[in-house]
Amino acid sequence: MSHTPIDGTRSRLGLVATDLDGTLLRSDATVSARTVATLGRLAGQGVVHVIATGRPASGCAPFFEALGYRGLAVCGQGAQVYDAGRGELLSSVGLDRDTARAVVTRLVARIGPVDLAVVTSGLHGEFVVTPGFSQGDERELAPFRLTSAELLWDAPVDKVLLRHPTLSDADLVAAAEQCCVPGVTVTHAGPRMVDLLPTGFDKATGLARVARSLGLDRREVIAFGDMPNDLAMLSWAGYAVAMSNGHPELKAVADEIAPHHDEDGVAAVLDRILDEGAGMPARR
Numbered sequence: 001m002s003h004t005p006i007d008g009t010r011s012r013l014g015l016v017a018t019d020l021d022g023t024l025l026r027s028d029a030t031v032s033a034r035t036v037a038t039l040g041r042l043a044g045q046g047v048v049h050v051i052a053t054g055r056p057a058s059g060c061a062p063f064f065e066a067l068g069y070r071g072l073a074v075c076g077q078g079a080q081v082y083d084a085g086r087g088e089l090l091s092s093v094g095l096d097r098d099t100a101r102a103v104v105t106r107l108v109a110r111i112g113p114v115d116l117a118v119v120t121s122g123l124h125g126e127f128v129v130t131p132g133f134s135q136g137d138e139r140e141l142a143p144f145r146l147t148s149a150e151l152l153w154d155a156p157v158d159k160v161l162l163r164h165p166t167l168s169d170a171d172l173v174a175a176a177e178q179c180c181v182p183g184v185t186v187t188h189a190g191p192r193m194v195d196l197l198p199t200g201f202d203k204a205t206g207l208a209r210v211a212r213s214l215g216l217d218r219r220e221v222i223a224f225g226d227m228p229n230d231l232a233m234l235s236w237a238g239y240a241v242a243m244s245n246g247h248p249e250l251k252a253v254a255d256e257i258a259p260h261h262d263e264d265g266v267a268a269v270l271d272r273i274l275d276e277g278a279g280m281p282a283r284r
Helices: 019-026 033-044 061-067 096-113 169-179 203-213 228-235 246-251 264-276
Strands: 015-018 048-052 072-075 080-083 088-092 115-120 127-129 144-146 157-163 184-190 193-198 223-224 239-243 257-258
Touching: 015 019, 015 033, 015 203, 019 223, 019 264, 033 048, 033 264, 048 203, 072 203, 088 127, 088 223, 088 257, 096 157, 096 169, 096 184, 096 193, 157 169, 169 184, 169 193, 184 228, 203 228, 223 228, 223 264, 228 239, 239 246, 239 264
Parallel strands: 015 048, 015 223, 048 072, 127 144, 223 239, 239 257
Antiparallel strands: 072 080, 080 088, 115 127, 115 157, 157 193, 184 193
16 A cells, blocks of 8 residues: 555654664664664654664663654553653553453463563563563663562562573463463563563553654654564554565564664664655565
């Protein structure tokens, strides 16, 4: 389906939404000078950049600082909308702890012990892990704290993270989905990152809210992502770009495949679009 109307003009490009890990960030969690320059080009042409990430707002500060990011951000897989300029959460939805804990109990009964972590609620939420949650590769999702499984549920939580010592991510997702109840949903956010989240929230719902607040239509939005947790956002956006390093499910629905995130894939696509100067690309 094309965005080009009968008169030959294209919808204007109003907003670019990017995931962080595996998309805007390189493998070392840095942002290249080229990417920063391209995002500056966007701003210079009045195009809004919105970060949409599975990371909680509490874990995004270093990346926002590196980018000089002061806009609205969709965090926590869409359960949070954060104003980076003011340092305020505009909205935040957490998990019901008893319900989430019941899902975990059912999952353990089905597949055996799982390693657990939670992100506690609020602007200053912590990334709290149990000893088996492979310490050292948490990717600084939030300020880190180690605790026992018994104390994991002491504070309100926004999401639960699951890992299994032998099952693949796909098998863990399938098992968790079979154990879910109303109010809890499963998202595959990245390698060894399977999340339990509140039902009804994803990157698309958060991005739609931000776009509405800016007076923008989804047909004016380009979205970039790399993992299944980006599927809803790419399906919602007017033009969908999957990274070449991305998951096959995402590539299957994308209008375009960008170069690898370590090769400035987001910048490469955006520079071409800006150089063409013709507004939104046509969908395949």
